[in-house]
Amino acid sequence: MVLPQEPEFEQALAELATSLKPFLQANPSYAKAFDIVQIPERIVQFRVVWEDDQGQPQVNRGFRVQYNSALGPYKGGLRLHPTVNLSILKFLGFEQTFKNALTGLNMGGAKGGSDFDPKGKSDNEIRRFCVSFMAELGKHIGKDTDVPAGDIGTGAREIGFLFGAYRRMRGEWVGVLTGKGATWGGSFIRPEATGYGLIYYVEHMIAKAFPHLSLTKKSTKVAISGSGNVAQYTALKVLELGGTVLSLSDSKGSLISKDGIAKETVEAVMALKLRGGALASLSSQPGVEYVAGQRPWTLLEQIDIALPCATQNEVSGAEAEALLKAGTRIVAEGSNMGCTAEAVEVFERARRQGGDGRVWYAPGKASNCGGVAVSGLEMAQNSQRLVWTSEEVDARLKGIMTDCYNICYDAGSKWSGEQAQEGVLPSLLSGANVAGFIKVADAMKAHGDWW
Known part of the structure; x- marks a missing residue:
């Protein structure tokens, strides 16, 4: 198998x-x-x-x-x-x-x-x-x-x-691909969807467990890895809300700022990546430092929220321990399986211990599902030959991320094994895996794929 x-x-x-x-x-x-x-x-x-x-x-x-x-x-x-x-x-x-x-x-x-x-x-x-x-x-x-x-x-x-x-x-025009241009079948908010959806999911985590880390506060410090589409729009949404973005990265190194990366720098990153450039060329941007050969997780003294948005296995066990030392309380993946198994165990152990040092981890299959959700909405618009406004799509995206969070929270509360322990948050990892599996398995059973 x-x-x-x-x-x-x-x-x-x-x-x-x-x-x-x-x-x-x-x-x-x-x-x-x-x-x-x-x-x-x-x-x-x-x-x-x-x-x-x-x-x-x-x-x-x-x-x-x-x-x-x-x-x-x-x-x-x-x-x-x-x-x-x-x-x-x-x-x-x-x-x-x-x-x-x-x-x-x-x-x-x-x-x-x-x-x-x-x-x-x-x-x-x-x-x-x-x-x-x-x-x-x-x-x-x-x-x-x-x-x-x-x-x-x-x-x-x-x-x-x-x-x-x-x-x-x-010889036909059909919605066979998503992510199309807005003028020829694409959906508004599709480029932003994964990053925006990630933040909408994190806002529910904050409201439930860490209200002092509201993203409307400049004192809330967010470390982001990656510099592609997901990282860019995650950073822009944090800045729009009022939080502080500490980092972006690419395969060659990290761009960091202890006082916060400005919107203009994120926009410069967006223009750079359209040309296929490397972040090292932005080291002269005001208020930032470029560190070659390292990811951001060990480079900053204080990180409230860590959002891996680059690729799989980009947070190691040792880097997870460094995030705990930096005071991180929320880790949510914008990338798919962004954390190694060792890193996930570090975060889940800190969650189970509860108390002031607790950490809440959200897996990518839940926290970054906003991208594929808006792809699904693009499919629906193509089928109807309609174009929904940015506001309509964004409202639907927020609703989907709210439902996803609630599903993960409820299933995690039932199946993560610590629901009886006072002060211990449910595992969103367990919740996402169990809830997603049940839905797929039940459909397969109804179709006669197993019995």
């Missing part, structure tokens, strides 16, 4: 198995559903041959992992990055299945992509890659079958090229 050398997938599976233990002990009939849900319904692997600007053929690996369609059409992003492999895409598709369940929308789980690296490529090279990639992927997707979206390395430019290739190949 678990193939050798799939560490990311094994990590995600082990996390779910641990969270489900109390539930499965009380409901042993669901054990068979757990066995079945681990296996993807379909994995498509293919080669992608494209022509570089020198007229030479290049080849990459393409993938689509269609994990589970019990709740609706497969839904999940396309990642373009040299680290992409089957283990990473299986873990992402597996997580996506339960994340999509938590949104309350009718979406199954999938993930795909290629080990192609858009960095350093010309627009024409990226276009030629996308056309070749879609020539095969297009045989396996459709508006009622599988609706991919963007992910790391797949932004508005790539979605446009992919959509155009599909439209020309199939």
Whole structure:
């Protein structure tokens, strides 16, 4: 069931198995559903041959992992990055299945992509890659079958090229991809959705357990990793509310400011990343310091809220301990599985201990589901040939994140095992895993996938 050398997938599976233990002990009939849900319904692997600007053929690996369609059409992003492999895409598709369940929308789980690296490529090279990639992927997707979206390395430019290739190949305009441009089928708030939704989720955590950390207060200090779409809009929402952003980062280092990163600096980061630049070039920005080769978690003396928004396993066990020493009270993932298993155990142990040193951790499948939620709303708008206003979409996003938080809190209160201990917060990790699993498993049972 678990193939050798799939560490990311094994990590995600082990996390779910641990969270489900109390539930499965009380409901042993669901054990068979757990066995079945681990296996993807379909994995498509293919080669992608494209022509570089020198007229030479290049080849990459393409993938689509269609994990589970019990709740609706497969839904999940396309990642373009040299680290992409089957283990990473299986873990992402597996997580996506339960994340999509938590949104309350009718979406199954999938993930795909290629080990192609858009960095350093010309627009024409990226276009030629996308056309070749879609020539095969297009045989396996459709508006009622599988609706991919963007992910790391797949932004508005790539979605446009992919959509155009599909439209020309199939001769039809349908909402087969989400993250489209606002003037040709996209949804307002989609670029902002993951970051905004992350903050909406965190606001519920604050209100419940740490009201003194209101994001309307400049004294509330928020460390953010990453500098892509999720990190950018997370930072802008914190600044809009009135909190202080301490950091951003990329694969080469961290941009930090003990007094707070200004909105103008975040906007400079947004412009830089559109050109494929590195944060090191912004070291001269006023009030910031660039630290090469390090993530932000060990660089700051005080961090109230930590929001990993870069990639998987970006917070180690040692960095989790450093966050505790910095006074961190909330950790919520904007990235998928942003914390290692060791880091999660550090946070969960601090939660179980309660008291003034308690920490509350939210897994990405819950706290970052706002992105795919608005992708689902984009699908709904395409089906109706309508465009909702920014205010309408944002209101729906807030409602989805509120419902997701409540679902995780209630399930965590019932199944995390510490609900009887006074002063101990429920595990949002257990809550998200159990609630998402139950919804998917019940749909599978109704369809006759297990009995």
